Amino acid sequence: MGEELKVIVFALAHEEYGVEVEKVKTIERMLPMTRVPKTPPFVKGVINLRGVVTPVIDLRGRFGLPEGEYTDNSRIIIVAVGEIEVGLIVDSANDVIDVDTDHIEDPPEIVGGIKAKYLQGIAKVGEDRLLVLLNLQEVLNKSEIVQLENLEE
16 A cells, blocks of 8 residues: 545546645635636636635636536636645535545547646546546646736735
């Protein structure tokens, strides 16, 4: 057995994804957002979360997937990447599971239309469940992080 990695499982366009628990601050219901001009289309705006202005991106838009309607299940997962907190809009946040690091494989070039650079790996969970683990550093790549940092000021 390898080490256990705790991940939060969320859904996006009928696929299951995971992000490390330690990078997640909170999971929120959808909140009113303030649009910010001159940002990429997947940047939906900023929210005021307990006095902190937090940029929010739509992960579907980020990955080039068709954006869906937000529902009662839609969530904003607040993640920390370096010094920045960013909200990620997902279809639903389902549960927290332990993944054996021995069961994580390198991602193929493309998974469900998403480029491998956004992915940390594919985790096999149980018999027939695959979980796509996100590489948050790439999902919010450097130039975009700088743009988002500027939003916070």
